[in-house]
Amino acid sequence: MALLGTAPRFWWREPGLASRALAAPSLAYGWVARRNLERGARVRVPLPVLCVGNWTVGGGGKTPTAQALGRAALAIGHRPGFLSRGHGGAARSPLLVDPSQHGADLVGDEPLLLAGVAPTAIAPDRAKGAELLRQAGCDLIIMDDGFQSARLHVDVALLVADARRGLGNGHVLPAGPLRAPLGSQLAHADAALLIGEGAPGEALAHQLRDSGLPLYRATLGFPNAGDFAGRRVLAFAGIADPEKFYASLKAAGAEIVATRSFPDHHMFKPDDARELLAEADSLGLDLVTTAKDRARFQGRQDGPMRGLNRLARVLDVEVRWSEAETAEALLRQALARFSAR
Structure with missing residues (x-):
């Protein structure tokens, strides 16, 4: 059964009863999306x-x-700049992302990753976000x-x-x-x-x-894949396709003993951290996640979040x-x- 907030499995299979049952709303959504593009x-x-x-x-x-x-x-x-809507964040006004000051709860997880490369603006109004980047010298x-x-x-x-x-x-x-x-x-x-x-x-x-x-x-590509070769791990992720992450970690040579999947863009809570830390400790496992997930709890020091920050490691990824x-x-x-x- 799919997690709440994740894509239904039938989306990734041959068309069947489930997709046929949704033909009418799909047709309506497609009409609106087509009109918007045009x-x-x-x-x-x-x-x-x-x-x-x-x-x-x-x-x-x-x-x-x-x-x-x-x-x-x-x-x-x-001098590139990134422009994002800031999905998952609470900010409703155009904002230049400052990773030292802003968390994923305000700006979203992906903008924090992008800001590690170049100036990043989030804005529901894309034109206003573009103006912020222009003013920043991009x-x-x-x-x-x-x-x-x-x-x-x-x-x-x-x-x-x-x-x-x-x-x-x-x-x-x-x-x-x-x-x-x-x-x-x-x-x-x-x-x-x-x-x-x-x-x-x-x-x-x-x-x-x-x-x-x-x-x-x-x-x-996974620049730090060698760090996980032979390691026994508990892999956890709240992304659109967690199985892809688990497969990549396994290909890096890790022994995946346990996994925990969360909905995409999941904001980790102290109870999540407590359970992850307890399971990893009881089984003697390393905690490993994605950079996108790490961005959602980076710097959190409330209760067990401190331990998750200290112990969770990231499998880095890059496009080649x-x-x-x-x-x-x-x-x-x-x-x-x-x-x-």
């Missing part, structure tokens, strides 16, 4: 914008891709998500998919994981990135070849382009299109 306001801002989005709900590798593009922009002499915006909302004009839209899951059953929410009808997304995307390997990803690659949309490829020039090519395409506006 008629969205798309405010123009005075900086180049490269949007990194997902075809589906969660777990595609969007944020690591945005981080990789930010590092590539820095490497070629630009000369290029990398927008983490926001493709389907169509509130900001983008110079290049890159859509990311995990090859292990592809587009799932191919249906639109709530019958499947697609955030808008595939044809509408293809019409407004400029390129696609497929991360990893898997038959669902190859099926998507075939569709993309037929559409003519440029397809890039990458894998996920199959062709080294991919990131620079995408960035230069965004810059060229901005210059030609």
Whole structure:
């Protein structure tokens, strides 16, 4: 049974009774999403914008891709800034993220990760967030998500998919994981990135070849994988696809004795920490989680949260382009299109 707040398992299987039962609301949602993509306001801002989005709900590798593009922009002499809605955070006004002052409860978990690379603004109103980045001295915006909302004009839209899951059953929410009808997304995307390997990803690659949309490829790398080889661990995660994290940790050589999965963007509470610490201690296990999860309890010192901060280790992840020039090519395409506006 799926956890509350996680994607239903039938989304990632062949279409069946569950998806057919949701055909009517899926059709309605798809109509609205298509109309939004076709008629969205798309405010123009005075900086180049490269949007990194997902075809589906969660777990595609969007944020690591945005981080990789930010590092590539820095490497070629630009001053990138990240723009995010700040999902999961309480902030309702535009804000420049300061990891030393702000927690995930205010700004969300992903902006804290992005802020470790370059200036990051969160804002429900994307144009106001873009203005914050301009005032901060940025000369290029990398927008983490926001493709389907169509509130900001983008110079290049890159859509990311995990090859292990592809587009799932191919249906639109709530019958499947697609955030808008595939044809509408293809019409407004400029390129696609497929991360990893898997038959669902190859099926998507075939569709993309037929559409003519440029397809890039990458894998996920784990810079500190050697730290976990041979270690007996309790792995825990509150992300869209925790099984992907567990598989990566196992591939790093860890012996996963126990796992604890939480809903995506789960804000850890003292009771969660107490239970994790007690189970790890009783079984003699190392606690291991993701950077995104760590961001949600980083610095917390209330009761057992102090122990979780001290003992939980992170398996680091990074996007590794199959062709080294991919990131620079995408960035230069965004810059060229901005210059030609």
